[in-house]
Amino acid sequence: MGVLTSYRLRLQRKRWRIRAIRKRRELRRVTDRTGTIRPEHVLLFATLRNERVRLPYFLDYYRKLGVSHFLIVDNGSDDGSRDYLREQLDVSLWETEASYKRARFGADWMNWLLSRHGHGHWCLTVDVDEFFVYPFCDTRPIRALTDWLDASSIRSFGAMLLDMYPEGAVDDEPYREGQDPLEIASWFDAGNYTIEKNPRYGNLWIQGGARARAFFPETPERAPALNKIPLVKWQRGYTYVSSTHMLLPRGLNNTYDEWGGEKASGCLLHAKFLDNFMLKSVEEIERNEHFARSKEYKAYLARLNETPTLWHKWSERYANWQQLDALGLMSRGNWA
Amino acid sequence: MSLGFCMLVHTALHRAAQVARHWAVAGCPVVIHVDRRVPKGEFDELVARLAHLENIRFCPRHRCDWGTFSLVEASQSAARMMLSDFPEVNHVYLASGACLPLRPARELTAFLAAHPDTDFIESVKTEDVPWTIGGLSHERFALRFPFSWKTQRRLFDRYVRLQRRLGVRRRIPAGIEPHLGSQWWCLTRRTLSAILHNPRKAEFDRYFRRVWIPDESYYQTLARSYSRKIESRSLTLSKFDFQGKPHVFYDDHLQLLRRSDCFVARKIWPEAQKLYDSFLSDLQIVQNHARPAPARIDRVFAEALHRRVRGRPGLYMQSRFPRDGWENGRTAACYSVFQGFDEIFEDFPDWVRRMTGVLPHGHLFAPSRVEFAGGETVYAGAISDSATLRDYNPQAFLTNLIWATRGERQVFQFSPRDNQQIAPFMAGDANAQIAIVSGAWAIPLFRSSLNFADRRREAARLQKIETRFLSSLHGPQVKARARIWPLADFLAAPVENLQEIAADLGPHRASRMTEAPALTDLTGFGAFLQQLRNEGMQPHLMGEFPVENDAEAGTPQPSRIDAAG
Numbered sequence: 073m074g075v076l077t078s079y080r081l082r083l084q085r086k087r088w089r090i091r092a093i094r095k096r097r098e099l100r101r102v103t104d105r106t107g108t109i110r111p112e113h114v115l116l117f118a119t120l121r122n123e124r125v126r127l128p129y130f131l132d133y134y135r136k137l138g139v140s141h142f143l144i145v146d147n148g149s150d151d152g153s154r155d156y157l158r159e160q161l162d163v164s165l166w167e168t169e170a171s172y173k174r175a176r177f178g179a180d181w182m183n184w185l186l187s188r189h190g191h192g193h194w195c196l197t198v199d200v201d202e203f204f205v206y207p208f209c210d211t212r213p214i215r216a217l218t219d220w221l222d223a224s225s226i227r228s229f230g231a232m233l234l235d236m237y238p239e240g241a242v243d244d245e246p247y248r249e250g251q252d253p254l255e256i257a258s259w260f261d262a263g264n265y266t267i268e269k270n271p272r273y274g275n276l277w278i279q280g281g282a283r284a285r286a287f288f289p290e291t292p293e294r295a296p297a298l299n300k301i302p303l304v305k306w307q308r309g310y311t312y313v314s315s316t317h318m319l320l321p322r323g324l325n326n327t328y329d330e331w332g333g334e335k336a337s338g339c340l341l342h343a344k345f346l347d348n349f350m351l352k353s354v355e356e357i358e359r360n361e362h363f364a365r366s367k368e369y370k371a372y373l374a375r376l377n378e379t380p381t382l383w384h385k386w387s388e389r390y391a392n393w394q395q396l397d398a399l400g401l402m403s404r405g406n407w408a
Numbered sequence: 409m410s411l412g413f414c415m416l417v418h419t420a421l422h423r424a425a426q427v428a429r430h431w432a433v434a435g436c437p438v439v440i441h442v443d444r445r446v447p448k449g450e451f452d453e454l455v456a457r458l459a460h461l462e463n464i465r466f467c468p469r470h471r472c473d474w475g476t477f478s479l480v481e482a483s484q485s486a487a488r489m490m491l492s493d494f495p496e497v498n499h500v501y502l503a504s505g506a507c508l509p510l511r512p513a514r515e516l517t518a519f520l521a522a523h524p525d526t527d528f529i530e531s532v533k534t535e536d537v538p539w540t541i542g543g544l545s546h547e548r549f550a551l552r553f554p555f556s557w558k559t560q561r562r563l564f565d566r567y568v569r570l571q572r573r574l575g576v577r578r579r580i581p582a583g584i585e586p587h588l589g590s591q592w593w594c595l596t597r598r599t600l601s602a603i604l605h606n607p608r609k610a611e612f613d614r615y616f617r618r619v620w621i622p623d624e625s626y627y628q629t630l631a632r633s634y635s636r637k638i639e640s641r642s643l644t645l646s647k648f649d650f651q652g653k654p655h656v657f658y659d660d661h662l663q664l665l666r667r668s669d670c671f672v673a674r675k676i677w678p679e680a681q682k683l684y685d686s687f688l689s690d691l692q693i694v695q696n697h698a699r700p701a702p703a704r705i706d707r708v709f710a711e712a713l714h715r716r717v718r719g720r721p722g723l724y725m726q727s728r729f730p731r732d733g734w735e736n737g738r739t740a741a742c743y744s745v746f747q748g749f750d751e752i753f754e755d756f757p758d759w760v761r762r763m764t765g766v767l768p769h770g771h772l773f774a775p776s777r778v779e780f781a782g783g784e785t786v787y788a789g790a791i792s793d794s795a796t797l798r799d800y801n802p803q804a805f806l807t808n809l810i811w812a813t814r815g816e817r818q819v820f821q822f823s824p825r826d827n828q829q830i831a832p833f834m835a836g837d838a839n840a841q842i843a844i845v846s847g848a849w850a851i852p853l854f855r856s857s858l859n860f861a862d863r864r865r866e867a868a869r870l871q872k873i874e875t876r877f878l879s880s881l882h883g884p885q886v887k888a889r890a891r892i893w894p895l896a897d898f899l900a901a902p903v904e905n906l907q908e909i910a911a912d913l914g915p916h917r918a919s920r921m922t923e924a925p926a927l928t929d930l931t932g933f934g935a936f937l938q939q940l941r942n943e944g945m946q947p948h949l950m951g952e953f954p955v956e957n958d959a960e961a962g963t964p965q966p967s968r969i970d971a972a973g
Contacts (some may be wrong), residue, residue: 086471124849128908137624148726158660167501183965198683206658208658211658211659211660212658212659212660215679215681215778216656216658216679218676219536219656219677220656223653223656224651224653225831230726230727231726232725232726239577254910255471261789261790261813262789262790262812263788263789263791263812264789264790264791264797264808265725265802265804266794266800266801267724267725267726268801271731276726276729278726281790282790283793284797285786285792285797286796288791289794289796289797290794290796290799292796292797292800292801293800299726326911327726327727328726328727328728328729329719329728329729329730330729330730330731331717331718331730331731331733331734332717332728332730332735332736333715333716333717333718333719333728334715334716334720334723334725334727334728335716335727335728336727337725337726337727340709358651364705382785384790386787386788386789386790386791387790388790400720400723400725400811401646401725402725402726402727403710403715403727404712404715405716405727406649406650406712406713406716406717407714408647408649408655408708408709408711408712
């Protein structure tokens with residue numbers, strides 16, 4: 073890495089930070105309970121829109137893992153998400169009607185809240201349909217993981233996005249509030265992922281899974297990125313560059329081993345394909361607030377209208393983290 | 409009671425208090441050293457919490473920095489207080505605030521009573537130490553280390569390098585020989601007094617003040633001079649990872665820790681409620697006389713080390729993406745590639761299945777689609793048969809397939825007509841077994857109804873491609889096992905050659921080769937080759953094929969075998 077590239081990335085990082093600071097004006101505080109945050113707390117950051125029915129399970133899932141405080145941006149929900157969140161004692165809520173796209177798909181808002189409230193904390197940045205799984209998550213709370221990361225001088229923890237889908241048609245089984253979405257969307261693709269190294273940021277670019285297989289068989293380069301680094305011991309100078317796929321400074325993207333060994337990693341179980349998915353896709357296409365003119369959503373709809381199932385006989389049914397570890401989708405590394 | 413504990417405490421004071429109380433109540437005196445960096449409020453709270461136990465004392469506090477002499481001073485100060493305040497103590501056990509007794513104190517006392525003169529301290533000569541991190545073993549004693557490794561790493565490294573360059577060597581005090589070992593020991597009063605009260609103590613302390621990580625060498629070295637009987641092992645169970653940092657025990661290690669039969673373990677995660685609850689409860693089960701067996705639980709930690717350092721061969725994933733040459737095996741298992749066989753034989757894949765039980769794929773790298781066995785559109789690992797997806801990253805396609813089918817031998821056909829991007833990768837893969845009958849690609853052309861000019865052009869193209877593949881299988885970088893026959897040579901003894909191939913696929917099945925696949929009819933093939941030559945092309949990969957006219961010219965036709973017939 074030359075001095076020049078280093079310097080350019082540094083400028084870029086500053087630019088994203090300044091942008092985040094500017095974008096803070098779009099956020100209006102609804103409830104601010106950040107005063108209750110203790111230094112040792114693990115924090116969760118999320119942006120959402122109309123996720124009322126998913127919220128109770130989502131919050132519970134992360135409370136059980138040991139997340140102490142939720143910092144959430146509500147991007148113009150009209151389904152009661154805001155009222156629900158306002159009543160949760162461990163949630164601090166901001167709202168905005170501004171463009172999701174122009175906030176770089178929420179990254180600017182997240183960067184602002186992270187730098188304002190995340191400094192010195194382990195911060196988990198996820199979407200409401202993403203469920204973080206890490207080695208030993210059935211027996212050890214997230215604090216065990218972050219303590220271990222601290223002791224190992226590791227600053228960031230990777231967790232690949234794993235697309236989950238139901239056995240039947242995507243909109244067959246209705247999702248009930250409070251239900252574990254993985255009861256319905258309990259299947260995944262076990263081993264069809266492709267990886268490339270991104271020389272500029274040093275992160276891995278992972279594609280594949282059910283979405284590449286079903287929606288992008290002819291245009292694989294358009295398949296969505298699945299690499300994510302959602303858990304970071306945040307410092308004021310850090311920024312997410314694009315969604316939670318990569319960060320600056322680049323060292324934070326170094327969540328993989330290049331000399332044959334395996335570093336510890338987790339998965340984000342992505343329960344995107346539930347019964348309201350089709351409806352949401354139509355809405356997202358109309359709003360046109362997503363990446364690449366919402367091409368992704370158009371591809372989803374086209375395929376699902378034709379064949380509404382993603383399941384086939386080689387799909388794997390999710391059981392536990394040990395299974396993902398054995399399949400090589402995540403690794404316990406040297407955490408024993 | 410003859411056992412006392414010295415405890416070095418830095419964090420999680422409530423856990424340290426719990427453990428200290430447990431030992432004190434069992435009748436073992438405890439002297440606690442609390443890091444001076446612990447705030448006064450917390451310290452006072454700890455003192456207050458334990459005030460009612462008169463066999464718990466607090467010794468003068470030092471500021472403790474990892475890797476420095478301050479840790480030795482802390483233990484010295486605790487040990488001195490232990491020896492002077494509790495004259496009945498015969499063995500002193502050095503523990504930390506993150507230690508947890510796994511067995512009742514009375515079992516440990518009984519064990520020590522049976523070995524009244526033995527010092528339990530791991531103490532290994534520097535030359536024989538396998539575990540040193542950062543390449544520093546003897547140099548710990550021969551160089552000076554004024555800078556902190558944790559907070560002044562750059563200075564630390566530079567100063568080490570400078571001393572190496574200058575050839576600086578410290579003089580080791582006469583009469584001692586450097587030894588290293590775990591800092592958690594259990595020494596007899598006799599040995600410990602000799603170390604703490606010996607006339608040369610000032611000299612030794614001055615020397616060890618500049619040794620790196622002296623808490624792993626001070627007592628370990630000096631005990632060698634004063635002990636009557638050393639048993640070189642620590643009674644404290646502790647496991648280290650590849651960075652030399654102790655593994656932490658959690659609630660889910662409960663059974664593992666029980667199985668170890670060790671007396672004390674470290675380090676315990678402070679939030680491991682279940683561990684503290686079960687091991688500190690008074691309801692300790694039956695009397696246990698077993699000797700500690702820390703090796704019993706080694707496997708778990710050895711596996712973690714292996715995972716971190718070597719990883720799983722053939723796996724490419726989000727946290728393992730080895731650079732070229734660092735894969736420890738490019739693919740997860742052996743696989744076979746056949747080029748030319750399905751052109752020579754009518755039903756080659758089916759014959760492979762009948763002979764070996766392996767279900768072979770067709771041309772996995774065919775231009776139009778992936779020809780999975782059984783014509784499947786999606787295969788193991790949910791790999792799609794889309795050629796576009798495959799060609800997006802052919803290497804990932806192959807490594808994924810081999811990984812997803814671990815335990816099942818993969819066999820597929822290959823040809824110059826297929827996507828060749830994967831060829832260099834296979835050539836460098838020790839798991840690839842490649843069998844090639846070169847020039848066999850001409851057989852479909854010979855049969856084709858295309859006009860001759862097109863066939864000639866195609867022949868030239870395919871020959872070029874195959875030549876490139878063949879030459880990629882020679883050279884120092886090649887790891888694949890390749891068997892190559894020119895078409896004519898192969899046809900001279902097809903049965904023997906097939907026998908070899910069958911042996912590769914499954915040695916135990918080779919002897920049972922009862923049938924050979926049906927050879928395709930090659931009458932007139934020699935003439936076809938001659939025609940190509942006449943048109944100015946030089947088909948050279950087939951070997952010496954006779955330019956016959958018919959069967960009597962000795963074409964390979966007679967070698968057509970059919971055991972059933």
